[in-house]
Amino acid sequence: MGGTVVSPRARLVGDGVENPANAEALAEAARMFAVPCSFRDSRGLAEHLPELSTVDTAALLGGAGPLIAVDNAPRAESVYRAGTLHSGASIVVGNERRGIRPDVLRAAAKTVQIPMPGRGVNTLNVATAAAVALYYLLDAHGRRQARAPRPESHRPTLLLAVPRDHVEAGSSLRSAAAFGWQTVVVDDREKVWFGTPRPVRNEARAAARSHRNPLHVVPGGDAWSSPPGSRVVVCAPDVDGPPLHRTELTGPGTVLVIPDGDGWEPRPGAEFARVAVPGAAGRYRLLTGIVLAEAARQLGTRTAGAPRPPRRGMSYGSGLDLTAPPDTDLVQPWELTHY
Missing domain, CATH: 3.40.1280.10 (SPOUT methyltransferase, trefoil knot domain)
Structure with missing residues (x-):
């Protein structure tokens, strides 16, 4: 094993x-x-x-x-x-x-x-978390400096290129949300996310934690192209380029591309960043998690402002738990939109 x-x-x-x-x-x-x-x-x-x-x-x-x-x-x-x-x-x-x-x-x-700046999902799949931890604890020396204090102005566009498995794609989208992305483009030529049968769709959405995930997933493919003048950085383990953690992955106009294998051809002029791992390449979710973690690290975290003064008067709170009585099936709001 x-x-x-x-x-x-x-x-x-x-x-x-x-x-x-x-x-x-x-x-x-x-x-x-x-x-x-x-x-x-x-x-x-x-x-x-x-x-x-x-x-x-x-x-x-x-x-x-x-x-x-x-x-x-x-x-x-x-x-x-x-x-x-x-x-x-x-x-x-x-x-x-x-x-x-x-x-x-x-x-x-x-x-x-692993710092999680996302608004909804704030945890990674356990294997993804392990891959990210191993990357920083064992390797990734000589890292670029973080950009704080205004990270969102430098967040790159993210393109997941031709994912081949619906669960791997869903887990990668979960990672993107956890690391702070609100929109992700998916080049879904293998039909693992859009237009899939209901059982496949449910498994993919469960892996993405869609019920807690405010992420907007945009279809890519032939109909989508990076904006004119953008800088495209392709991140993969088998490309000829500098190590991932020594490559600038952020900045306005940057498009970060994570292909699943060699089924995606970058346009001329693209840059490459190598995910340097000493062993086998690993699953798509693991590679995606490492790339997103490094991009999030380079973005840095927003500098905390002055603390807000305490509110006067009464304050109110609400806590409602969603429960399912026996012999019933809970339907999440995102599922209703697909009927």
């Missing part, structure tokens, strides 16, 4: 992961960075994945190297500012809903989080 052992620098550990598809994607993220992958299996993953590489609690907490927890826990530092790892570190990501268990957080030498 974890592939051949590869590097003593670190290992990736999934703590309490329960979705077998996510476990397989985590193993692919580890292969991208040539590190082994193990799981502290408390959710019965081994029943679905017989070749799963596991680690028990004693071995995880008492290992020779430090524990690095990837979690948005209080006082976690930005993964962009994390220092060089000591050899043999265990980089731990947690359960899809509950995160990392408290014993690992207590034992961790460092806890890092």
